[in-house]
Amino acid sequence: MTILLEANLTLFFGRFHPLLVHLPIGFIILAGIFEMISWKKKVDLQLAIAYALLAGAIFGMMAIVLGLMLASEGGYNESALNAHKWTGIATTVLSLAAYLLKKNLHKAAWMQKAYQSTLLLALITLTVAGHYGGSLTHGSTYLLEHAPGPVRQLAGLKPARERITVMDSALVYDDVIHYMFEAKCNVCHNPDKQKGALLLTEPAHIMKGGDSGPVIVPGDASQSELFLRVTLNPDHDDFMPAEGRTPLTKEETALLEWWIEKGAPFDKKVVELSREERINGYLREVGIGEKKPFLASLAIASVAREVQDEIVAEGFKLKTIATNSPWLEASYSSYNPDKLSEQKLSTLTNAKENITWLTLSRIPLKDDWLSHIGRFTNLTKLWLNQTAITDEGIKHLVQLKNLEYLNLYGTKLTDEAITDIRQLSGLKKLYIWQTDITEEGVAQIKESLPEVEVVYQYPSL
Amino acid sequence: MDLYNEARKRKLEFTTRRHFLKRCGTGLGGIALASLLGPQHLLGRGMGDNAGPDTLPHFYPKAKRVIYLHMAGAPSQLEMFDYKPKLEELHDLDCPESLLEGKRFAFIQGIPKMLGPQHSFERYGESGTYVSELLPHFSNIVDEVALLKAMHTDEFNHAPAQLFLQTGSPRVGRPSIGAWVTYGLGSENENLPGYMVLVSGGKSPSAGKNAWGSGFLPSEYQGVQCRNSGDPILYVSNPDGMSRDIRRKSLDAINAINKEQYKEFGDQEILSRIAQYEMAFKMQLSVPEVMDITKEPTYIQALYGANPGQASFANNCLLARRLVEQGVRFVQLYHWGWDMHGDSKATSLNEGLKTKCLEIDKPMTALVQDLKLRGLLDDTLVIWGGEFGRTPMRENRGGRIMPFYGRDHHTEAFTIWMAGGGIKSGFSYGETDDIGYYGIKDRVHVHDLQATILHQLGLDHEKFTYHFQGRDFRLTDVHGHVVKDILA
Numbered sequence: 003m004t005i006l007l008e009a010n011l012t013l014f015f016g017r018f019h020p021l022l023v024h025l026p027i028g029f030i031i032l033a034g035i036f037e038m039i040s041w042k043k044k045v046d047l048q049l050a051i052a053y054a055l056l057a058g059a060i061f062g063m064m065a066i067v068l069g070l071m072l073a074s075e076g077g078y079n080e081s082a083l084n085a086h087k088w089t090g091i092a093t094t095v096l097s098l099a100a101y102l103l104k105k106n107l108h109k110a111a112w113m114q115k116a117y118q119s120t121l122l123l124a125l126i127t128l129t130v131a132g133h134y135g136g137s138l139t140h141g142s143t144y145l146l147e148h149a150p151g152p153v154r155q156l157a158g159l160k161p162a163r164e165r166i167t168v169m170d171s172a173l174v175y176d177d178v179i180h181y182m183f184e185a186k187c188n189v190c191h192n193p194d195k196q197k198g199a200l201l202l203t204e205p206a207h208i209m210k211g212g213d214s215g216p217v218i219v220p221g222d223a224s225q226s227e228l229f230l231r232v233t234l235n236p237d238h239d240d241f242m243p244a245e246g247r248t249p250l251t252k253e254e255t256a257l258l259e260w261w262i263e264k265g266a267p268f269d270k271k272v273v274e275l276s277r278e279e280r281i282n283g284y285l286r287e288v289g290i291g292e293k294k295p296f297l298a299s300l301a302i303a304s305v306a307r308e309v310q311d312e313i314v315a316e317g318f319k320l321k322t323i324a325t326n327s328p329w330l331e332a333s334y335s336s337y338n339p340d341k342l343s344e345q346k347l348s349t350l351t352n353a354k355e356n357i358t359w360l361t362l363s364r365i366p367l368k369d370d371w372l373s374h375i376g377r378f379t380n381l382t383k384l385w386l387n388q389t390a391i392t393d394e395g396i397k398h399l400v401q402l403k404n405l406e407y408l409n410l411y412g413t414k415l416t417d418e419a420i421t422d423i424r425q426l427s428g429l430k431k432l433y434i435w436q437t438d439i440t441e442e443g444v445a446q447i448k449e450s451l452p453e454v455e456v457v458y459q460y461p462s463l
Numbered sequence: 464m465d466l467y468n469e470a471r472k473r474k475l476e477f478t479t480r481r482h483f484l485k486r487c488g489t490g491l492g493g494i495a496l497a498s499l500l501g502p503q504h505l506l507g508r509g510m511g512d513n514a515g516p517d518t519l520p521h522f523y524p525k526a527k528r529v530i531y532l533h534m535a536g537a538p539s540q541l542e543m544f545d546y547k548p549k550l551e552e553l554h555d556l557d558c559p560e561s562l563l564e565g566k567r568f569a570f571i572q573g574i575p576k577m578l579g580p581q582h583s584f585e586r587y588g589e590s591g592t593y594v595s596e597l598l599p600h601f602s603n604i605v606d607e608v609a610l611l612k613a614m615h616t617d618e619f620n621h622a623p624a625q626l627f628l629q630t631g632s633p634r635v636g637r638p639s640i641g642a643w644v645t646y647g648l649g650s651e652n653e654n655l656p657g658y659m660v661l662v663s664g665g666k667s668p669s670a671g672k673n674a675w676g677s678g679f680l681p682s683e684y685q686g687v688q689c690r691n692s693g694d695p696i697l698y699v700s701n702p703d704g705m706s707r708d709i710r711r712k713s714l715d716a717i718n719a720i721n722k723e724q725y726k727e728f729g730d731q732e733i734l735s736r737i738a739q740y741e742m743a744f745k746m747q748l749s750v751p752e753v754m755d756i757t758k759e760p761t762y763i764q765a766l767y768g769a770n771p772g773q774a775s776f777a778n779n780c781l782l783a784r785r786l787v788e789q790g791v792r793f794v795q796l797y798h799w800g801w802d803m804h805g806d807s808k809a810t811s812l813n814e815g816l817k818t819k820c821l822e823i824d825k826p827m828t829a830l831v832q833d834l835k836l837r838g839l840l841d842d843t844l845v846i847w848g849g850e851f852g853r854t855p856m857r858e859n860r861g862g863r864i865m866p867f868y869g870r871d872h873h874t875e876a877f878t879i880w881m882a883g884g885g886i887k888s889g890f891s892y893g894e895t896d897d898i899g900y901y902g903i904k905d906r907v908h909v910h911d912l913q914a915t916i917l918h919q920l921g922l923d924h925e926k927f928t929y930h931f932q933g934r935d936f937r938l939t940d941v942h943g944h945v946v947k948d949i950l951a
Contacts, residue, residue, distance in 0.1 A: 280948050287947065297523065319651075324523050324921055337654065337749075387838065409838040433838035457835060 016071030020139065023065040023090075027128060029058035030097050034125050048104070055101035055121075062094030078138055079194040086134035089127045096124035141192035165289075169282075172290045174275060175205070175268045179261050182254050182288070183208075186243055197244075205268040223262040232258065253284040260284075296382060296404055296428075297329055297358060304328040305353045313353060316346040323359060329380075333361035342367070347374045354378045361385040363409075369395035376401050383407040387433065393418035400425040411435040417443040424450040434458045465730070467932055519647045520921025525885025525950075526844040527651070528787045529644065529916065530794045532780075532827060534819075535625065535668035536801030537849035539870055540878035541899050542812055543820070545612055546584040546593040549897040550855055554579030558856050562900060569619050569872040570804065570860045577898070578857035581812040581868055590889040597820035600828035606889035607831055607840070608882040609949050613893030613902025616851050616909045619872045621802070624850035625670035628909050629795075630678065631938045635670075638678035638929075639686065640913060641793035643938050646677075646684045646929070647922055651790030654749040656742060659791050660686040661779040664799030664822070675795055679931040683735045683742070686795055689782070691774030695754035699747055707747075714740055753789050756781050767829040780826035784833055787843050798823060801849055804858050805869020812868045831882050844884025844919050846912075852877025855898040875901050879912070884919050887951045910943035918945040 033054040040047040069090060073083055103117040136145065146157050165181060166172045183191075183202045190197040200212030211217045217228035224230075231242040232250050243249060250258070261267075264275045272290065285291065305328070313320050317340050319333045330353060334342050342365050350357070354377050362375075367389045375384070376398040384402070387409045396419045399405070405426050415437040423432070429451055434444075435458050444456050541547060558575050582595045588605040618624035623633035630637035638646070641658040650657030660675045668674055675686030689695045701710055718737050725733040756764065756778060757771045764770075768777040776798045783794045800819055802810060809815045827847060834840040853870035876895045882888065893905040914924040917938065924943055928935035 283947055283950075324520050327523070329523075333651075335652070337652075385838070407838075407841065411837060431838070431841065433836070435836045457838065459836075 012071045013075055015068055016073075016075060019065060019068035019072045020135075022061065022068055023135065026058045026062035026065055026094065026097070027132065029054045029061065030093065030124055030128055033058065033097075033100070034121060037121065052101055052104045055097050055104060059094055059098035059101055062090075062097055066091055066094060077190075077195060077197045077199070079142075079196065082134055082137055082142070082194050086131055086138060089131035089134065093124055093127040093131055096120055096127060100124055137194050139195075141189060142194045143192070167289050167291065169285065169290055170271075170273055172272045172285075174261060174264075174270050174272045178257060178272065178285065178288065178290060182250070182258070186248060186250055186254070189247065190244070209266075218262060218266050220266040221263060223259040226262050229255075229258055229262055251287075253287040256284050257281070257288065296406075300380070302328050302355055302380075305330065305356045309352045313350055316349045317342070318346070318350060320353070328356055329358045330356045331359035331361070332357045333385075334365060336364035344368070344371050344374070347371050350374070351377055355380055357381065359383040362389060364388045366390045367395070370398075372396075372398040375399065378402070379404065381405050382428075385409045386413065388412040390414070393422075396422040402426060402428075404428050406430045409433040410437060413437055415439055417446075420446050423447055427451070429454045432456045465732075519927070521923040521926060522921050524919065524921030525842070526883070526919040527648075527842045528790075528792055528794070528839075529641075529844045529846070529884070529920070530783045530787060530796070530830070531641070532796045532798070532823075532845070532847040533625070533628070533668065534801045534823070534847070534849040535664065535666075535797050535799045536621065536803075537624070537851045537853060537872060537877070538801040538819070539803055539812060539816060539853040540612070540876065541580055541853060541855060541870070542582050542816055543595050543597060544593065544610055544878040544880075545876070545895055545899050546595070547580060547855070547895075547897065547899045550577060550899060551579040553577040553898065562856075567619075568854065570858055571854065571856060571871045572859065573862045575854075575856035575859045575871075577855060578868060578870060581816075588889065590891075592889075592891060597817060598824045600824045604828055604831050604882075607835065608880045609886050609888060610878055610880045610891040611848075611893055611907050611912075611946075611949070612876075612878045612891055613895055613904065613906040614848070614852070614877045614879055614909070614912070615902055615906055616874045616877075619851060619874050621669035621850060621872075622671075624872075624874075625668050625674050628850050628912075629670070629674045630676075631910065631913055631940055635673045635676075636678055637936070638680040638684070638938075639673075639675050639795075640916065640938060641675060641686050641795050642677040642680050642684040643927070644793050644917070644920060644922075646680045647927060648792055648920060650792050652749075654745040655753065655786070655789055655791055656687040656746070657792040658684065658686045658795070659786055659793075660688040660795045660797070661782055662688065662797045662799070663691065663774055663776040663779050664797070664819075666799040668797045668799060674797070679936070680929060681731060681735045683738050686793075689750075689754060691778070692772065694751075696746065696750055699743075699750050701747065710744065710747075714744055749789075753785050754782060756785070759785075763833070766833065768825040775826075776822050777826035777829075780830040784830060784837075784839075787834075787839060788837070803853070803869050804860065804871070805865040805867040806860065808867060810867070810869060812870065814867070834883060840883035842884065844886065844916065845882040846879065846916070847881075848879025849877060855900050873900075881949070885951050886919070887949050892946070892949050905948065907946055908942070910939045911946050913939050914943035915946045915949070919950075 033051050036047040036051045036054065039045060040051070069087065073087065100117060100120045103113050103120060107113050107117060146154055149157070163176065166177050172178065187202045189195075191200045191202040193201060193203065198212040198214070200217065201207035209216065209218060211227070214227060217226060219225040231240055233255055234241040236249060241249075260275075260277065260281050267275070272285065310320055313332070317334060317338050319335070321331055323329045323331050332350060332353070334346075342362070351374050357378055358380050360375065360378065360381055360383070363385045364387070367386065369392055372391065372395040375381075379401065381402050382404055384399075384405060384407065388411070390413075391410075392414050393416055396415065400422050403426070405428055408426065408429060408431070411433045412435070415434065417438075417440055419439065420443045423429075424447060430453060432447065432454055434456065437458075439458065444458055447454065447456055541550065554577060556577050558577055560574070563574070580595075582597050584593045584595050585602070586592065587594050587602040590606055592605040592610060594602040594605060616624055616627060618627045618633045626635060626637075627633045629639045629641075631640075641660075645657035648657075658675070662668070672688070675688070677683075677685035687696065690697065694700055701707065717740065721733050721737050724730075725737075756769055759769075759781060764781070767781045769775070769781045770778065776796070779796050779798075783796060786794050801816075803812050803816050804810050805812065807815075809818075831840065831845060834843055834845070852873045852875070854873040856871065858865055858869045858871045876899055893907060894903055895901060896903050917924045917927060924937060924939045924945070928937050930936075
């Protein structure tokens, strides 16, 4: 018995309320459904209906007792709790009344009418009680959180703020911290639940803190209760989020620490706060990043199977760069005894939108063949190293604005090619070791493309 | 069909319809329960997203190939990368008992002495990375690499630690990372194996050939080891009197017989065998060509310090570059001889380690530079490191004073470096405490490293599985986190 005495039995049983409460709900609704069926179909369900109502009343009473126990734990919005409590009690009482009336229907004519309206009323109070119960558990904004704008307006809610995910304009509170609180904390720390008298939905409440005083000390995460509680050992009693809810990730705690250390501002942009490189990484992890890379930003259709087969039949290797991706990488082996021809290249152009990586290393390419490659507008990486191309060939590539990687090492290129290379505005890496392009030429490329890394000679080689 | 499936088939043949119906009660209940617990698992394997290699890679890969330079025997991080001036001050003092309590070492017994760094360090590059005097060439490329200074592992003996690093498990029987990768992504060159192994330093690694085995994966994915002299692969040339045409005809005949066998028994390993015969036939042409480093211009040979015809790490580095250039997916190098316990001059930190560093410094530096110049470093991931680290204490095997300075095996902290393949460059990740005993910031476990390598190749280590003996296996078992902080 000591075990029972040691434990807080009220709370122990109270937490079974959400479990038990669905039984009376089911029984009463069942009674309603049976009533409709017997009304339409002339099936004799009278006894079943009566028992369903009785069971609803009995389990309803048990749910009421457990519910009162749970309410004694505190931390709930008073008015919502009252509404839930009284509608719940009313449902049970009405259910019992409906049962008694049902049993005695034949005794008086008025009972028939009274029965119908009692059952209807029970179903209505049941719906209301259920809604308030849901609000108590999940918060009153839960239901319509993802509702379309017009529905939210009808319900008198603020239209949801569209989260900004671009690093340059994202707000540190609204788009990072608030977003994290909403996902991980506000199930319990919302106006309806207020566990520990703490609300994390509005800036003023966050800074006010809860039962144990302020939870955030701007500029000092190690003194901030909120940060300490989420970084405790997950087995600790005081660890947050409690009750086995999903903990914050390593990235989220790091961002929280960073935000508090920077003074916990509510109106600043992410870019206004100084941050180490790794914070950028964490921000990316929670969905705040720079512009999407080119390949991810463009949605195109996959190339038809037959077209791919046709290209493979010409001796090319063709493969998607990731599963379910429309993007293809293509290559032609210099060991292929069937040498590459202009006709083969023109077959490859059937997939010119989709091919984004193309390898033609060590192939005796002719300059005018490159006119085909110049049409692969979505190319991001191109290997033409150790091929026979000359300055004339490069002229055909100037339209490749998305090209990021160009490997031209071991070719006969000279400074004549510089003018054309300079037009490749998307270029990030250029390989021109073992060409006749001079240091001066490299300087000219860098002048118009300051972002590009030109690899042409290793310092210590 | 293997023994396990054979036995299962037999058992099923004995099951009658009556058995089936009798068991249906629990069976249907089980299905109902499964649908309640996790409907996504209800349809079982093959319907999910972790099916075979035809769905790979999972996402856009940053790296397409890997060169793994494994220093078998575990080099001393405290003499090469992890500079600890504080340890210098503590040199020759007794190790405090608090550091030894509850610890087990491979050889240290009783109270060892602390051992200061035996070589001097300086900062190099824009990143100001500390590198020891033992690696003068490498100090030129510190801005091209990422140093992971708080690596840790679970195993303190060479063979299990090597297996742990290469297969994710300290016991034999799991596929090595190279086998996983070639199983998942295949080779880019159909004339060469996707996974090649080059060994130097005098001996094979303690873990033996299991370190590049295919475990339960089809055996065509095991690493193909190349020899340092003679034929690079045994019997790669045809014997006298056997022309390529005759070879082709005999292979066709053997393959026909094997296909008959496969029709009869359905054993996947027969298909592996056919594939291996075909690969061997192609390799007879491709291997002598790619393995011939005399084809390289002399200045490239000099850059690596390679000497054709001699077994050396330098030759193997040059070969590694030639292999990845030809589209080999995973090139694994082992260089043996880093186990500096201090029991002889050759295993001392002052002499032996110097010799070893001399053997690798120029070639590994040249490899990174050469890959960079050819534009290969962008999508080739180079990893250098041992299977564990070494203690900040001086080894005192059997409680006695060793004749030379040496260090014992240490699992809690060691340094590796990575270059290319979408890894950030010119920075160090992770810190150890003042004496290099424990990692105190950004520790990276061996499983994390494996997860990160797979990630760079576009593979999700949690989804990349192989079904064997009733369960799905992963390289990282149930562990591992991708080290996102080091990704470019």
